[in-house]
Amino acid sequence: MRKLILAAGLISMLSACGGGGGLFNRDRPDEFAVSRQAPLVIPPDFALVPPAxxxxxxxxxxxxxxxxxxxFGGPAARSAxxxxxxxxAGRANAAAGIRSSAGDPGTEVVEKGATTRDIIAAPEGDGQDARASTPQ
Structure with a gap:
């Protein structure tokens, strides 16, 4: 009895797989029957509008x-x-071309000391040769 029920179940499950040809007999689109569409054309009604x-x-x-x-929205008003x-800072006293004459030898500067001169005169580098020493 058990074998009969098992066989009936197996037959009913396999009957669902039928379909007359399986994988090779189904309807597919024909890839050679594809045609090109005509290009879109802008109608003459959508011409450029003349300027006002x-x-x-x-x-x-x-x-x-x-x-x-x-x-940036154009020039903005400065805050108070x-x-x-x-x-x-003396905006009214600044000369109009001050930036072009900032490196002039006659420009007055404040002496910052030897350490600042050494930092400014140091050669450019990636910092690999930099060494620090602390007094002991």
Whole structure:
């Protein structure tokens, strides 16, 4: 009896696998029947809109200035703290071309000492040759 039930179950499970040909007899698309689509065409209704009267022509706009204004929003007003700091530092007394004459021999500087001169005069490097010594 047990063998009969097992055989009936096995036959019913295998009957679900039928289908008349299995793996090689199923419907597939024909890869050689594929055709190309026609390219998209922009209808003539979507032509460029002429510029509005009074707006500058595209060639007259400074692109670098427009990009800076788009990124940073143009010049911003200084805060009260920044204005006060600049006034205390002597903004009104600074010469207009001071940055171009900062390395002039006539420029007054404050002596910082021998250690600062040694640091500034040190050759550039990656720091591998740097050594530190401590007095004992």
């Amino acid at each position: 009267p009074g707006t500058p022509a595209a060639a007259q706009v400074d692109s670098s200035k427009a990009a800076m204004e788009a990124m 703290a920044e204005t006060g700091t600049l006034s205390a």
